[in-house]
Structures are given as structure tokens and as C-alpha cells.
Amino acid sequence: MMELMKELILAPGVSSGEDKIAEIIERELKDVADTIERDTLGNIIATKKGSKKAPKIMLAAHMDEIGLMVKYIDDKGYILFSKIGGINDQMLMNQTVTVHSSVGEDVIGVIGSKPPHVIKPEEKNKVTTYESMFIDIGAKDKEDAEKMVRIGDLMTFNSLFAEYPNNLVMGKAIDNRAGCYVMMEVLKRVDADVTVYGVGTVQEEVGLKGAKTSAFKLNPDYAIALDVTLSGDHPGIKPEEAPVVIGKGPAVVLSDASGRGILTHPFIKDLLIKAGDENDINYQLEVSDGGTTDGSVIHLTREGIPTGVLSVPTRYIHTPVSVCSMDDVESTIQLIVAAINSLE
Numbered sequence: 001m002m003e004l005m006k007e008l009i010l011a012p013g014v015s016s017g018e019d020k021i022a023e024i025i026e027r028e029l030k031d032v033a034d035t036i037e038r039d040t041l042g043n044i045i046a047t048k049k050g051s052k053k054a055p056k057i058m059l060a061a062h063m064d065e066i067g068l069m070v071k072y073i074d075d076k077g078y079i080l081f082s083k084i085g086g087i088n089d090q091m092l093m094n095q096t097v098t099v100h101s102s103v104g105e106d107v108i109g110v111i112g113s114k115p116p117h118v119i120k121p122e123e124k125n126k127v128t129t130y131e132s133m134f135i136d137i138g139a140k141d142k143e144d145a146e147k148m149v150r151i152g153d154l155m156t157f158n159s160l161f162a163e164y165p166n167n168l169v170m171g172k173a174i175d176n177r178a179g180c181y182v183m184m185e186v187l188k189r190v191d192a193d194v195t196v197y198g199v200g201t202v203q204e205e206v207g208l209k210g211a212k213t214s215a216f217k218l219n220p221d222y223a224i225a226l227d228v229t230l231s232g233d234h235p236g237i238k239p240e241e242a243p244v245v246i247g248k249g250p251a252v253v254l255s256d257a258s259g260r261g262i263l264t265h266p267f268i269k270d271l272l273i274k275a276g277d278e279n280d281i282n283y284q285l286e287v288s289d290g291g292t293t294d295g296s297v298i299h300l301t302r303e304g305i306p307t308g309v310l311s312v313p314t315r316y317i318h319t320p321v322s323v324c325s326m327d328d329v330e331s332t333i334q335l336i337v338a339a340i341n342s343l344e
Contacts, residue, residue, distance in 0.1 A: 001326065004028070004184075005169060006161045008177035012100055014067030014154040015084050015206045018042060021063040021180060025200045028184050033198070042202040043214040048187050050195040055343050058197040058220040058305075059186060059336070060211050060294045061179035062204030062227070065172065066318055068097060068135075068155040073146060077139030079109065081130070081155065085205035086291070089130045091319045096158040097135065099149050107148050109135040109155070157320035167326045168246070174322040176204070178312045178329055179226035185333045192341045204294055211294035215301040222268060222306050222343075224336065225295035228324065229253070229286060229311035246313045246325045249282030250332040253295075253309035261292030262299055268308030275339035282331050286311070310336060 004024075013021040022044040026036050033046035044063075050056075066085030073079055079099075092111050099107040113133045135155075139145035159172035180200055187198045197218050201210035215223065229251045232242025244251045252272045254264050276283040299307035312332055314324040 002163065002169070005177070005181055005326070005329075006171070008180055009161050009169075009171035009173050012098070012154070012156045013063050013065050013173065014156055015064040015203045017100065017154045018063040018200070018202050021177070022200055025063075025180065025184060029187055029198065032188050039214060039217060041210055041213045043210045044200040045214060045218070046187060046198040048190065048196045048198070050193045054193045054195060055222060056195040056197065056218070056220040057340060057343070058199055058215065058218055058223040058298070059183045060199045060201050060214070060223060060225045060298060061183040062176045062202070062210065062294055063180060063200040064203055064205050065156065065175065066205055067157065070099065070149055070151055070153045070155070072151070073142050073149070074134075075142050077137070077141045077145035079135035079137060079145070079149065081135060083130060084154070086318050088318070090127050092130055092133060093128060095320050097155040098158055099137065099153050099155050101148060102150050102153050104148060107137050108158070109137040112136050159321045164323065166247075168323055169326060170321060170323045172321055174314050174324050175228045175317045176226070178228055178314065178324055182226050182312070182329060182332045182336070186336045186340070189333065189337050190340050192344050194340055194343050196340060201294055208292075208294055208297045212297045212301070215298040215305060219302055220305060223295070223298045224268065225293045225298060225307065225309045226332070227293045227309060227311045228314040228317055229288070230290070230317055231313035231315045234315055244284050244286050244313050246315065246323070246328060248284050248313070249276075249328055250335060251284045251286040251311045251313060252276075253286050253288065253293075253311055256288040256290065256309065257292040257296070258289045261296040262307065262309060264308045265299065265306035267306050271339050271342065272308060272310065272335060275342055276335050279334070279338045281335045281338065283335060284313070
């Protein structure tokens with residue numbers, strides 16, 4: 001369990017560069033799924049077939065993570081960059097990154113900016129924006145840098161994987177490698193006459209793109225998006241702002257983005273809650289004003305697909321490092337398996 005999670009978290013997979021995650025999913029499910037395919041956009045779809053008369057359910061877990069892209073190389077060999085996905089600028093300062101080079105070996109870089117020694121008094125209390133930052137890869141000049149990297153190369157944040165006490169794990173890209181892990185484990189464990197599509201979606205962080213195309217292709221009877229949600233159990237957050245916490249099971253999302261994202265279909269809501277209650281599996285209910293997930297576009301596909309969202313509580317999401325509980329991951333798996341088995 002832990003080794004696979006570690007592999008998923010450390011593997012690079014910035015939006016549009018999810019191939020390594022797809023390879024892991026294919027390897028893990030090749031002896032489980034009846035078919036595995038990659039669609040035109042890059043989604044990986046593993047199908048575990050049931051009978052023709054049984055329902056079809058789609059489990060969508062996005063493979064991509066937030067990151068950066070090489071935008072410009074200046075005359076001195078420093079890199080200017082664009083953000084891929086939602087990143088708060090103050091999280092970037094002095095982080096180290098890996099540039100996944102398209103012209104050679106991966107390159108290590110550090111995000112730099114004007115040093116504090118020369119910052120003017122009126123600038124000290126202002127957040128430095130990413131436009132004022134650069135990445136130092138040790139190049140002598142532009143020509144030297146262009147031998148190592150190219151415009152458009154993707155960059156991941158360098159973050160170690162660590163096991164915390166109380167079965168917690170720390171690392172980059174827990175959003176959404178936790179969901180990918182859950183999806184794979186559900187396919188391995190589910191024992192029902194239901195057709196289950198395990199889908200690793202692409203480009204969720206930049207517009208829920210892969211979920212749109214894969215849901216249209218599959219047109220399932222039901223769908224559940226597997227993701228993470230912010231955990232409000234640390235300083236600086238009021239309980240009413242983020243009542244979901246680590247250690248109490250997955251969040252059954254009833255609404256996100258104040259309803260602009262998804263308002264969970266009553267059938268899916270009841271299915272998940274009943275599965276948790278009848279099987280004594282911990283879960284939490286969440287009504288969110290914040291972000292959204294693949295579920296928001298899946299439920300609007302074709303004539304509409306009854307859809308829900310199940311999320312693993314995670315601290316510090318959309319930063320270079322996050323923390324989640326493997327106990328919550330396990331509860332998420334158990335809840336979905338119980339819900340799918342009950343569809344028979």
C-alpha cells in the first residue's frame with residue numbers, strides 16, 4: 001500500500017504530462033481489468049466488465065498535478081515561467097524544481113527573486129508575484145541554457161515523500177494521486193456484476209478537460225469523482241470554514257463552488273451514505289464554497305449523468321507539499337466498494 005502511494009506521489013505528472021502516472025495505472029490494472037485503453041486526449045480507461053443488463057459506473061481520478069512551464073529564457077540563462085494550475089505566488093519563493101527536459105536529462109533549478117538585502121522598505125510587506133521570479137538552472141548564458149531546456153518544458157516541485165506518525169503521509173501531488181490510488185484499489189477489490197470504468201483523467205487542474213471527453217465517450221449510468229479536499233484541522237482555519245478533517249473518513253461532497261460546480265445527485269448521495277452507515281465506514285459530509293472537481297463536468301455530459309464526489313481530507317493542497325491519512329484513503333476505498341456492490 002505505502003510503496004505504491006510513494007511511487008504515485010513522486011512520479012511527475014503536471015497537466016498535459018501525465019504519461020508516467022498512466023503507465024503506473026496500466027501496470028497495476030493489467031491483470032484486473034478486462035480492457036485498458038488510452039483515448040485521444042490521454043485519459044486512461046480501465047474497464048472491469050459486468051453483465052449487459054447491470055449498471056455502468058465511472059470512477060474518475062485526475063492524474064495531473066500543479067506545476068510550472070518554461071516560458072522564456074533570458075540572455076543570462078535564467079528561466080521565466082508560467083504557472084500550470086492554481087498556485088498561490090507566495091508558495092513559490094525559493095522552492096526547488098525539476099525541469100523535465102525535452103532536449104536531454106532532467107534539470108534541477110531553484111526559484112529566485114530579488115534578495116531581501118536590496119528590497120526597498122515599501123516593498124517588504126508586498127507579496128512577490130511569480131512574474132518577478134525566475135529559475136536558476138546554473139546556465140552560463142542563454143545558449144548554454146538552451147542546451148538543457150526548451151520553451152514549453154514542464155516543471156514539478158521537488159518534495160520528499162515521508163511517513164508521518166499516525167499513518168499520515170507527506171509529499172507533493174497528493175492532489176490527486178490519492179484519488180488515483182483509490183481508483184485502482186477499488187477495481188482490484190470490487191466484486192459485483194456491475195461494469196466499472198476506472199478512469200485516470202488528464203488536465204483537471206486546468207479546466208476539467210479529460211473528464212469531459214472520457215465521460216462523453218463512456219456515457220455511464222453513474223459516476224463518482226475521486227479527489228481530495230482541504231482539511232480544516234490546523235491553525236488559521238475556523239471550523240465553520242472547513243469542517244472536514246483528517247482521520248474521520250472521506251468527505252461525501254454534497255455541493256462545491258457554492259453550487260456552481262456540483263450539487264450531488266440524490267441517488268449517489270443516498271448510495272454513499274447508506275453504504276457508510278450499513279457497513280460502519282467512517283465518512284464526513286461536505287458543503288463547500290471553494291473549488292470543484294471532475295464531477296462538475298461529468299454530471300453535465302450528454303443528457304446528464306447522476307454523479308457524486310468522494311474526497312480524501314488533505315492539508316496544504318495546491319502547494320508543493322501536502323499531508324493526508326492512509327486510514328482515510330482506506331476508508332474511501334471501502335466506502336466505494338460497498339456502494340458499488342450494493343448496486344446489484
